Amino acid sequence: MTENAHTGIVFGIQRLSIHDGPGIRTTVFLKGCNVNCKWCHNPEGIPMQPLIGLNQERCVRCGACAAACPNGCHSIENGEHRFDRRACEACGKCVDACPVQALDLIGKRMTADEVMKVVLKDQKYYGEDGGVTLSGGEALMQKDFALELMRRCREHGIRIALETNGVHRKETYDAVMPYVDLFLYDYKATDPEVHKAYVGCDNRRILENLRYLHDSGARVLVRCPIIPGVNDNQTHFDAIAQLTVQLPKLVGAEILPYHKLGVSKAKRIDSEYQEFEMVDASVSDGWKRYIQSKGGRLVNVE
Ligand code: SF4
Ligand code: SF4
Structure with a gap:
């Protein structure tokens, strides 16, 4: 086991969360990210250091x-x-x-023991669906520590969800796949140039890894933010529908309207931030219906 497996830089532990995967969860936010989405809702999590x-x-x-x-x-x-x-x-x-x-x-070095102490306090609330979500930043930027937390959760019978941007080598996903019960997998833009301009890389590897996880039998929920002026167009929502058709073992796609939580957080750390329009619920519902009309499978529709 490497030195880094024992400690990691954590910038938040959200207890009793209901927004980071199924059921009631404890979400552990690990610092560091390898992309730079202009709408990031946790910009303080992007730099690795506190x-x-x-x-x-x-x-x-x-x-x-x-x-x-x-x-x-x-x-x-x-x-x-x-x-x-x-x-x-x-x-x-x-x-x-x-x-x-x-x-x-924002951010402090914690041992796996310290994180697990918090997690285990909440275990009684997880029920059949809940568990721990590793988030960020991009949790896999601290892969060894993330793996250590996963192993420990597994020892306690706690289910793991992993939020990931998909921008890693296949070997990284091979390493975590045995422990992850659900991947919460970002899909942000279909046009590679738009993806590059707003995320910092094109989406080729993200799509490759999505197929790889799917074909390897991983449970994957694709999470798609609606960002006005960036990806709110038919081409993108057609592509989301197609993904859920072409990859039938995907849990489905979740449509997430943009929110401005990142604005004040970016201000606190003197980070540049691009503000977008909020998405009206009726617009968001309209896109969900559109995806369904194209045969797409969604998870967050009434
Ligand atoms: S600004 Fe605050 S955290 Fe930074 S070196 Fe000074 S006292 Fe320490
Ligand atoms: S100057 Fe402002 S930030 Fe500094 S200690 Fe006083 S209240 Fe706090």
Whole structure:
């Protein structure tokens, strides 16, 4: 077992979650991502290393963080809080000093034991469908740690769902397949150029891996965000319908309307972020009906 299997960088553990796979789940968010979707709802999870979030609206400009920081990263000038991240080592001293919780440390190194301690508290709620979801970021960027968590969950009879962007070597999927009960697999755009422009790579490998997982007998639910102006067109929804027809063992496709949760999170870490229009429920329902009219199989329709 490698050193990295014992510890990983975690930026959240969501207990009693009902949005990250079937049933009641504990979702473990692992840091790091190998793509950069412009609508990412967890932009703070993209960099692998821990980082500091600053909520300027909450900050009362008291200067306690500036006094606490050994590297001079914070300063209050003319009533403005300036934060120079370049020398920040994410030591967390400023976070502890802030009296109004305007700062937070996003991500910390945890052992598999520490994560499992939380998971096991919730095991009694999982019932027949629930379990643990490994999310991110992209959980497979910390493959060894993810595998260790999967092994431990398996030892306790806990089901695993894995969210993945599909951008990995087949060997990586070979390694995790024996442990994953359900892949929550992203499919974001059908036009390779659009995919490249908004995600950072084309979709060739994603489609190859989807077929590979399907043909290998993995349970896969394809998750498709609707991003206005990017993928809300017939070609894309035709392709989603076709995927569920051509790959009959897929659990189905789930259509997820874009939401703006990432906007404020990106602001807190000074990350660039593109904002899109919200999707009206009637529009989203219309696309779902369209996919079904093309023979597509969906999972989140009444
Ligand atoms: S985390 Fe540490 S180094 Fe970074 S700004 Fe805060 S006190 Fe300074
Ligand atoms: S300690 Fe908190 S409230 Fe005070 S200046 Fe720093 S971030 Fe703002």
